[in-house]
Amino acid sequence: MKKAGFTQAWLPILLLVPQLSIILIFFYWPAAQAVQSSFYLQDPFGFGSTFVGADNYTDLLGNAEYKRIAWFTVIFTVSVTFLSLSLALLLAVKADKVIRGAKGYRTLLMWVYAVAPPVAGFIGLIMFNQSWGPITRTFAALGHDLKIGVNYWDTAGAMIAVSVWKQIPVNFIFFLSGLQSIPRSVREAALIDNRSASSRFWGVTFPLLAPTGFFLLIINITYALFDTFGVIDTLVKGEPGNNPMTLVYKVYVDGFRGNDLGGSSAQSVILMVLVLALTVFQFRMVERRIHYT
Amino acid sequence: MSDMTNPPRRRLRLGTIMDHAILIIGVLVMVLPLVMLVQMSSIPDTEIIKTGPSLHFGDQLDDNFEKAMFGATGFSGENAGTRMLMNSLILGIGFAVGKIVIGMMAAYAIVYFRLRFATLAFWVIFTTLLLPLEVRILPSYEVVQNLGMVNTYHGLIIPLIASATATFFFRQFFRSVPEELVEAARIDGAGPVRFFIDILVPLSQTMIAAMFIIMFVFGWNQYLWPTMITTEEGMFTLVRGIKQIVQVLEGNRVPEFGRANLLAIIAVVPPVLIVVFFQSWFVKGLTESDK
Amino acid sequence: MAQVSLNNVQKVYPNGFQALHPTGFEVADGEFVVLVGPSGCGKSTLLRMIAGLEDITDGSLHIGDRVVNHVDPADRDIAMVFQNYALYPHMTVRKNIAYGLQNRKIAKDVIAGKVAEAAEMLNLNDYLDRKPSQLSGGQRQRVAMGRAIVRDPSVFLFDEPLSNLDAKLRNQMRVEIKALQRRLGVTSIYVTHDQVEAMTMADRIIVMNAGRIEQIGTPSEVYHRPASTFVASFMGAPPMNMLPGVAENGAAHLFDLPIADQVAARGEVIVGIRPEDLIPDATGPLAIEVDHIEDLGAHRLLHGALRDARLTVHVSKDVEVAHGPLRVAIKPDAVSVFDVTSGARL
Numbered sequence: 001m002k003k004a005g006f007t008q009a010w011l012p013i014l015l016l017v018p019q020l021s022i023i024l025i026f027f028y029w030p031a032a033q034a035v036q037s038s039f040y041l042q043d044p045f046g047f048g049s050t051f052v053g054a055d056n057y058t059d060l061l062g063n064a065e066y067k068r069i070a071w072f073t074v075i076f077t078v079s080v081t082f083l084s085l086s087l088a089l090l091l092a093v094k095a096d097k098v099i100r101g102a103k104g105y106r107t108l109l110m111w112v113y114a115v116a117p118p119v120a121g122f123i124g125l126i127m128f129n130q131s132w133g134p135i136t137r138t139f140a141a142l143g144h145d146l147k148i149g150v151n152y153w154d155t156a157g158a159m160i161a162v163s164v165w166k167q168i169p170v171n172f173i174f175f176l177s178g179l180q181s182i183p184r185s186v187r188e189a190a191l192i193d194n195r196s197a198s199s200r201f202w203g204v205t206f207p208l209l210a211p212t213g214f215f216l217l218i219i220n221i222t223y224a225l226f227d228t229f230g231v232i233d234t235l236v237k238g239e240p241g242n243n244p245m246t247l248v249y250k251v252y253v254d255g256f257r258g259n260d261l262g263g264s265s266a267q268s269v270i271l272m273v274l275v276l277a278l279t280v281f282q283f284r285m286v287e288r289r290i291h292y293t
Numbered sequence: 294m295s296d297m298t299n300p301p302r303r304r305l306r307l308g309t310i311m312d313h314a315i316l317i318i319g320v321l322v323m324v325l326p327l328v329m330l331v332q333m334s335s336i337p338d339t340e341i342i343k344t345g346p347s348l349h350f351g352d353q354l355d356d357n358f359e360k361a362m363f364g365a366t367g368f369s370g371e372n373a374g375t376r377m378l379m380n381s382l383i384l385g386i387g388f389a390v391g392k393i394v395i396g397m398m399a400a401y402a403i404v405y406f407r408l409r410f411a412t413l414a415f416w417v418i419f420t421t422l423l424l425p426l427e428v429r430i431l432p433s434y435e436v437v438q439n440l441g442m443v444n445t446y447h448g449l450i451i452p453l454i455a456s457a458t459a460t461f462f463f464r465q466f467f468r469s470v471p472e473e474l475v476e477a478a479r480i481d482g483a484g485p486v487r488f489f490i491d492i493l494v495p496l497s498q499t500m501i502a503a504m505f506i507i508m509f510v511f512g513w514n515q516y517l518w519p520t521m522i523t524t525e526e527g528m529f530t531l532v533r534g535i536k537q538i539v540q541v542l543e544g545n546r547v548p549e550f551g552r553a554n555l556l557a558i559i560a561v562v563p564p565v566l567i568v569v570f571f572q573s574w575f576v577k578g579l580t581e582s583d584k
Numbered sequence: 585m586a587q588v589s590l591n592n593v594q595k596v597y598p599n600g601f602q603a604l605h606p607t608g609f610e611v612a613d614g615e616f617v618v619l620v621g622p623s624g625c626g627k628s629t630l631l632r633m634i635a636g637l638e639d640i641t642d643g644s645l646h647i648g649d650r651v652v653n654h655v656d657p658a659d660r661d662i663a664m665v666f667q668n669y670a671l672y673p674h675m676t677v678r679k680n681i682a683y684g685l686q687n688r689k690i691a692k693d694v695i696a697g698k699v700a701e702a703a704e705m706l707n708l709n710d711y712l713d714r715k716p717s718q719l720s721g722g723q724r725q726r727v728a729m730g731r732a733i734v735r736d737p738s739v740f741l742f743d744e745p746l747s748n749l750d751a752k753l754r755n756q757m758r759v760e761i762k763a764l765q766r767r768l769g770v771t772s773i774y775v776t777h778d779q780v781e782a783m784t785m786a787d788r789i790i791v792m793n794a795g796r797i798e799q800i801g802t803p804s805e806v807y808h809r810p811a812s813t814f815v816a817s818f819m820g821a822p823p824m825n826m827l828p829g830v831a832e833n834g835a836a837h838l839f840d841l842p843i844a845d846q847v848a849a850r851g852e853v854i855v856g857i858r859p860e861d862l863i864p865d866a867t868g869p870l871a872i873e874v875d876h877i878e879d880l881g882a883h884r885l886l887h888g889a890l891r892d893a894r895l896t897v898h899v900s901k902d903v904e905v906a907h908g909p910l911r912v913a914i915k916p917d918a919v920s921v922f923d924v925t926s927g928a929r930l
Contacts, residue, residue: 005407005475006485012402016414019399019460025440026455027421030432037432091319094312101313107569108320110576114564116514116532119557122539123326126333126554132345134329165322170579177580185670188637188657189731193684195658197308203683207674226427230516230532237539248427255431256521264431271428279423 038265056266073246077224084164085220088171096179113169117227121234124162156244159235163228171216178212218282247271334554341550357551374556381513381530387450388512389505396459401489404467421456426518434521444525453518459504466500503578506571510564531560586648586738586771587613593643595629603629605796606643614769620782621792628743631775635664635741648738663732664741668748669724671716678712681730702730722753742774758784779819791815810920813927816856822885825895829855836921839891841869844919849930854922859898861918868913877905
């Protein structure tokens, strides 16, 4: 707060009312409902509900399918995060280095930021089309028959590929801006201190990018967990069947399609706890992060 | 100096060529899919099911554009391209404007006023940053349903606004505005409303522009929430419509790839143009969030 | 240890801007040369070309007896101290100093010995395990120096190393750097825009302006016999008085007063006199109207008019002064005469 702040009593409250009321109605109320209904068993025909304690949670944690989906979510998140971060870093380092065409490269590498996830999924459907998709053809030429929507791991690979493609631009933008904020003289000092370009990168540039990288790590995990919904839903054409899915997709499938409100709510609560843990971890790391000057 | 006598220089050149090669591969991976969409919608659907995407550009773009924008499909025949485009614009602009206006007001109250419950208000607001809509999607739907807001624009937009990203950005920005400004304004006799309108809003122009771009793209690209909250085809946005397009593709004997691809292109072009055209604002606004 | 020589070195940027016109000079082994000039004069570009951070468009650069035009910065056997120190923020002081040595595959105990020696020399012993962000400006400056020293380079390059320090610390570090350089005897090239640093530190000064060298000489030569009006006004505070004069019959005249002989030119000239070379003297030939006095403690500056020209007189603190008319004499042989159009010394 500013020291010389205004002292009116009614105005700030008036200013806060829209924000607070929207948050209370559309954030806290649903969040509380999720927690509450996670302890109830909803009658599938809508005739009331029964308090079942922690049954929904124990059911979930004992459920083999849920465990499988949780595992897939971990694999999916790690792959998407690792691949999109490392590819974006490679491109950002190169785009930062070249002099000619730097602006053109920057624009062409970041525009995909504006592509909606389901549209990315739609593009994926074409690329991986069973009979003539360019990627399917390439794999066929290499001796592997891709069967998207049929083969579990083929589908998983396609989901990861499309999600990475969609996420590279954001990471690229942040890495490039992080690289450009490293003082020029520090890089020049490294140029004088070290003749090997790769050792300069790992010894000086990379550690100086660590704060950006850490911030992006969290962003990417959140993206892979939640924002890839559109990619996945489009790639499986809304029919998950035996295809891989992530935890968020499962919440949607169970709650919206299966009408298992209690189980779905319990899943929501588990995800909330997961996100909260991630955030606490982020805050603790931020406190320890490197500061310049 | 000739390269023959100076080997180190030649090594440098080779490195530069490698750099460009990597960047060009990256650009191709990013751009070719869009080129492919365009190519596919320029040839007849009957050709696509035989050959798939190719290097041959045909003359069907106009026809397919016509079909995509004005041809009605679906059960009610209401989700023509024009209708979906309008809904997308309403969602994108409504979301961005709502978020910016509400966020600026709240941030102003938090930063510039001595408030009794300031800390409480702060925590109540900023806790919302922790949980994305996706994790509380079902109960949110229930609430909107209870309020009778399903298949309405406000039911579509307002719950999306229930997170404090914009408030947080503006709070950060207001705190970086020099303290002396508010002191000077008070000495000059400006009250809080005057100060906000005459000084703070003009100062925030770039920030507002950057926020608008980011929020517009975010709103335009929403998928899960519109999928749940809009069931009437007249309410579909372009991005929401993709689901429908994919399902229609499945049903037809000759899938209408030309039409579908064009709708996908229309769904992509407006946000892409905004991001590319206002690149520097957008990049600045986005990367500031790191601070 | 090595000498540095530049032969017709020039720099043209891809956009056609000529940052440095063809330039040549030699820095002797162990010599301390200061490049001085206003910002944008090309002095930093020149230094960065010597370091290998900028390409040399044309000409040749020798360090020792090697042509190093296309040698990587790391292989030029130089060390550089940057304006903002350029310390690696994620490394401790110890690592910062040792980094350049580690990359040269030098034995660990040798590195440790050198770091300890440099830390001792620079009073950094208590700070070796801190990060740069925990140091004061002066301490960071010392770390930057330490990083340069441990490498035992044949040339030190300094790019305005003191300009981020406050005035007091700057004076102190100036003395320290100069003393250190004397002791180590390493050839040094030092860029600054501060003429006091140039005067006090340099064995030789190179004054630059608009991508060209205006003058090369010892501090005394540059100060007392400036090669151009630019050098005359850039070196010295307050700057040299520039007065309108006329040259005829082999002598220069200032308002009909003959003040310099052996001047070959004819017609209008510029007469330059340092403020301290004007001496209050009741019988002096020049009549000045003093209208403003600045008292600087140790000395005073009298600002006044000589007919329609403005000038400044520097007097010591015990000379009685007052506003109004004052007669001054000119110290013999202290007058510089410059061409009106080119500004070159005549």
